[in-house]
Ligand SMILES: Nc1ncnc2c1ncn2[C@@H]1O[C@H](COP(=O)(O)OP(=O)(O)OP(=O)(O)O)[C@@H](O)[C@H]1O
């Protein structure tokens with residue numbers, strides 16, 4: 156018995172101004188009170204389809220039925236009126252405003268013509284309480300961690316009394332703990348009668364929380380399936396058209412001097428997680444994974460290693476060179492690559508073209524220059540760009556478009572391509588595969604392994620434990636700014652064991668052990 | 680030197696300084712509100728010129744100060760809206776639109792004056808009266824300062840307060856700031872960026888029009904095609920020195936007004952060539968911007 160669905164998008168075609176057919180006769184329907192996943196490769200058109208629904212993009216063909224009636228949603232304002240809310244793939248926040256001001260933006264309540272600030276604060280607190288989404292309403296948005304920004308985005312949607320909630324890759328920036336929390340909140344919303352659309356690349360999440368899944372490929376919707384009757388492998392096969400093969404690259408840790416040596420690293424800075432007495436060394440060919448709950452100092456560690464934070468105690472040697480006082484550029488000149496956590500802020504210049512972004516860290520190389528460095532060699536740069544587009548399977552039909560028009564996963568691939576292709580001696584990878592589809596993720600992982608097998612050192616920070624298990628030789632757990640556990644990644648460590656260390660329930664008395672091990676290495 | 684000092688502390692000097700600050704403050708406020716909405720409005724100079732012209736022409740023709748002022752406001756508002764359409768609907772870069780507006784205004788002013796008077800320079804105007812409170816304005820020092828200024832001085836103070844309140848406490852101000860900082864975020868919550876930028880440009884246009892009217896209807900009671908003399912640009916500079924904060928912006932404008940007055944007065948007392956003195960406000964602008972940039976840099980370096 157097929158009742159009329161709550162929402163029915165029929166034969167949607169969307170062609171962007173530059174001729175990209177992002178949605179090609181796509182259909183999507185949503186039942187009341189279900190959690191419905193949309194899966195598909197990077198650039199398949201998932202975000203576009205939802206932007207059409209939310210009134211952010213104008214549809215070229217097709218129609219949208221809501222409660223059985225055709226609706227014409229031409230702006231987010233109309234979408235909100237129809238009870239549709241969306242959490243976007245990239246944050247849509249005004250950084251200089253407070254949390255409460257962002258929550259109420261566009262829906263402010265006024266009293267005698269003036270904004271009622273206390274109402275915004277109360278509303279934020281009320282939602283926080285009902286759904287367990289705790290946040291300080293008075294905090295400045297720019298000071299929030301990505302996890303909290305995500306939470307703020309969800310509160311924003313809930314504040315607008317919507318009945319359909321669209322979430323575009325909400326878990327990409329969340330830690331496993333935060334994901335569990337989010338899912339509990341989503342279930343609660345579903346039980347209250349909300350209908351939820353969630354875009355995700357994590358097939359396991361589809362199995363855990365969703366009722367149905369719609370698969371997209373090359374702008375088309377391939378089909379909609381009941382989650383109970385489809386396996387993860389079948390979903391990914393329909394997404395890609397082939398199965399994802401996991402191939403490991405053979406490699407071994409090489410002897411010799413460590414590439415990265417960190418001794419007694421400590422940093423205390425107000426408003427930022429501290430770091431206490433961190434010791435670590437990475438040898439050629441070695442991949443070290445750092446696991447931890449967001450906000451436990453991993454970002455501080457990376458900021459120091461990459462030159463973003465200049466005041467600290469202790470010592471950092473990269474290939475024997477002390478990086479104290481070096482600028483970000485000067486650190487990079489020691490053959491350091493850095494895949495930053497946020498692709499839109501530190502990772503790329505969204506307004507620059509793909510080519511400009513790809514060569515932004517290597518533009519001074521003689522290969523890209525002419526006339527002794529006075530002129531840029533455009534032809535070489537274009538060739539180089541073409542090569543990277545191909546080998547990293549970045550989906551863009553034109554290298555001269557600004558990076559911001561690419562799909563989220565493809566922007567991430569641009570950042571990865573730039574940082575991995577420069578053959579660094581030390582790679583610092585912060586959530587390298589965030590937002591990348593399963594097939595491409597496998598490719599990026601192989602790339603990182605290849606780098607290590609060629610003798611580079613890799614420091615991997617990731618909220619995705621499976622990524623750490625996949626790549627790391629040794630896993631360090633960071634808690635409250637200190638390493639509290641070190642595990643050999645030989646298959647004997649379990650996810651929940653790591654979890655206990657990540658939450659600070661357990662800790663090894665290992666700091667001395669590591670120091671001893673490092674001393675031993677140095678003696679070798 | 681002594682003579683110089685004596686001129687500066689004289690009442691007359693201070694009154695002139697206040698008067699000469701008025702158009703700068705209005706221009707700076709216009710720059711501030713449009714800047715907050717994400718548009719650097721170079722066209723303020725042209726809007727001021729058109730405001731000065733319309734105020735003089737309509738005021739003189741009708742013999743009504745009120746109608747002259749309204750005409751100046753109307754032309755400023757119209758130009759602001761026109762700019763919004765060019766920027767938002769035709770997607771032309773806002774700097775280019777501003778430059779085009781300035782060139783057009785300069786040409787149009789000469790043309791209109793020529794058609795009406797047969798000369799290319801001047802047009803008679805009317806005078807906005809001074810507001811004197813009986814008895815109170817006779818008090819020493821505070822009398823003229825607080826109770827004997829031109830009406831436009833009071834209007835400017837009110838404008839500054841209103842702008843500050845609008846930006847910090849109203850829905851419109853909140854939306855202006857949101858659109859200026861992150862258009863996509865603002866639009867994603869249903870804010871209409873075109874509408875908001877139009878409001879900001881409209882308010883900015885009204886302020887610029889008033890600033891122009893002050894020049895032709897209060898500071899002088901005649902219109903001259905060269906009378907704005909870069910005051911729109913100095914206003915933009917003052918706004919950037921004030922870093923988008925209303926109080927600081929008014930203060931920065933007043934500093935420029937003071938220097939301008941000094942240049943005018945010193946011609947008489949110091950016998951320095953007029954041309955040289957006229958460069959003073961601009962030199963101070965450059966100096967101020969350099970100091971501002973250096974301070975900002977030092978602040979950035981200090982942050983670890
Ligand atoms: N504003 C735009 N202008 C032009 N092309 C665009 C624009 N936004 C997206 N595209 C293109 O449309 C296609 C679909 O993009 P979309 O963002 O919908 O993909 P997606 O399925 O969400 O991918 P991802 O998983 O990487 O987020 C891509 O090829 C992308 O480059």
Ligand SMILES: [Mg+2]
Nearest residue numbers: 202244562563
């Ligand atoms: Mg997307």
